[in-house]
Amino acid sequence: MSDLSQPTGHEDALRALPRPDGTAPRALVLGATGYIGGRLTPRLLNAGYRVRVLARDAGRAASFPWGAECEIVEGSADDAAAVAEAMRDVDVVYYLIHSMSAGTDFEESDERAAHTVADAAASAGVGRIVYLGGLHPEGVRLSPHLRSRVLVGEILLASGVPTLVLQAGVVIGSGSASFEMIRHLTEVLPYMPAPKWVRNRIQPIAVRDVLHYLLGAARVDPDVNRAVDIGGPDVLRYGQMMNGYAVEAGLPQRAIAALPVLTPELASHWVNLVTPVPRSIARPLVASLQNECVVKDHAIDDIIPPPHDGLTPYRRAVALALGRLDADAVETSWLDAEVSGAPSDPLPSDPDWAGRTVFTDRRSVETTASAEALWHVIVGIGGENGWYSSPLLWAARGWMDRLVGGVGLQRGRRSRSAARVGDAIDFWRVETIEHTDAGSLLRLRAEMKVPGDAWLELRAVPDGDRARYEQRAVFFPRGLGGRLYWLAVLPFHGFIFAGMAARITAAAEAASAPTAPVDA
Structure with missing residues (x-):
């Protein structure tokens, strides 16, 4: 026995x-x-x-x-x-x-x-x-x-x-x-x-x-x-x-x-x-x-x-x-008790083809703006402040969402300059906010109707007196429809996400520029 x-x-x-x-x-x-x-x-x-x-x-x-x-x-x-x-x-x-x-x-x-x-x-x-x-x-x-x-x-x-x-x-x-x-x-x-x-x-x-x-x-x-x-x-x-x-x-x-x-x-x-x-x-x-x-x-x-x-x-x-x-x-x-994750969870050592399919769009821009000025722009995104990209394309995406029963862009945001976890920002939900001396992160979870799960991450990373802006869109497709959806919107990412990165950093630089003195 x-x-x-x-x-x-x-x-x-x-x-x-x-x-x-x-x-x-x-x-x-x-x-x-x-x-x-x-x-x-x-x-x-x-x-x-x-x-x-x-x-x-x-x-x-x-x-x-x-x-x-x-x-x-x-x-x-x-x-x-x-x-x-x-x-x-x-x-x-x-x-x-x-x-x-x-x-x-x-x-x-x-x-x-x-x-x-x-x-x-x-x-x-x-x-x-x-x-x-x-x-x-x-x-x-x-x-x-x-x-x-x-x-x-x-x-x-x-x-x-x-x-x-x-x-x-x-x-x-x-x-x-x-x-x-x-x-x-x-x-x-x-x-x-x-x-x-x-x-x-x-x-x-x-x-x-x-x-x-x-x-x-x-x-x-x-x-x-x-x-x-x-x-x-x-x-x-x-x-x-x-x-x-x-x-x-x-x-x-x-x-x-x-x-x-x-x-x-x-x-x-x-x-x-x-x-x-x-x-x-x-x-x-x-x-x-x-x-x-x-x-x-x-x-x-x-x-x-x-x-x-x-x-x-x-x-x-x-x-x-x-x-x-x-x-x-x-x-x-x-x-x-001392093992990182359950045995069913993925490990970093698992092959790169393991796990859910994930699509990402990454952007990174060095800026002369301070990290604090950049964060001020990031945390105020959406609602009346807009998305710092093609208004027509964002409006079209909002209309499409409304047509299929989604929330569209009508929710806006509760404050023009502040956000907290759980806030609705148009068709996004604030999932994470981190604001420290080492860097700041705003993570938004998509609540529009999409065949999968989507997030948008915006970061301000200090670099001396300057900052680096990092932007990442993450999409986990659901089934074949999710994959086809990503391929369909992929051509527009160059306009939307590249434009966002450029205009957000430009807005932060403008806010950081010293004000010229006014003559008396």
Whole structure:
């Protein structure tokens, strides 16, 4: 019986157990700079483990928020000398690496790394290996990448070191490649001609539940040496996953037509065309969807009990990934008390194609005006003072908003020279005001009718006796309509936003100019 089943409480069962000499156990993380590893490492530290990471680039690993708290060994998983050094005095090894390369030798590379790690762990007397593999059906032909992941698990299980292979399917969380493919396909395509695998059943799992199982795996009994499936509570078709995302993102249901002619190769080209997910990653993801991936049994429950509040339903996992739920209502334990953000949140280390699509328009102008004079103009923008750009274009935008049921420009503003958080300024709402010696910021949130979320930021940055004006328009499109809207208004940005920057700084300079003396 696993000690996780003892009546110590769910969270206590995830804490590190001291060694017999009273010292904290040491965990080695391979893949600490990856999606899962970057989220697991700080949680291991919170749980009381001493953490060592093996990274190809020690400088990159050190730049993570947790970098200073970890011991870093530079090297790759197929470098026998580096792996042997990293294995010294280690209790548990987390194997969180897998090649996503489209090259022909990735299987050989994966196999070589697995043998290197297995041999080093056995020689060093490591107590446990934990491997995150891929959920897959039995007795069918697997894609090369899934086949390789299965082989890695088999090599580790045969190492002589007690090994737990956790086999997961689609992981739901911002930054997960599988989730990002769902996100971008759903948001871009109101109608989706799709490969026939959209009808396949899949059992997705929230990233927070994956981390729960990974933490618990460090404390299972030493006689456990096996592979187990992990998945969330919902079994869905891929098309249902897309439409579940659409509901949580506030999008209409997507019409999906399964076509038998889209091969994995063609489908990966198509995914790369309509989403920012690189083809080198889209190709193995698409290939792995050719088979149904459903948990075969619940043997994991006898090894690691589920989270105390249960496994996360798919749509709740999506809502967490979209930031629609208050993370503090979910992540309230010591597990995340010192971790920046919930596991579903994006990290700075996530790939640049991860997260919501965002469009921006940035302007920066050096001005001879003082920062205070520039701020006086910024904080008084809108209403009777106008928007320091083409009045006709702003009026047209206001009329358009009124036609579709919006507030238009008729609200004006409560004061010509002052603003506070919550004030309405035409079809904007004041969201943030910061006015300090280091600089000033006015952030406005759009309340006009647009297919997405929009903000306008205006800054006055001191530069000695002068100032720099910074302006940023930010737009998060909703669905294909949001993207088309941005493209439609893009030609007018040169008139509107460039004109704003020029006229606001000119007004500030005029206000800063010394007044000429008047003759008596």
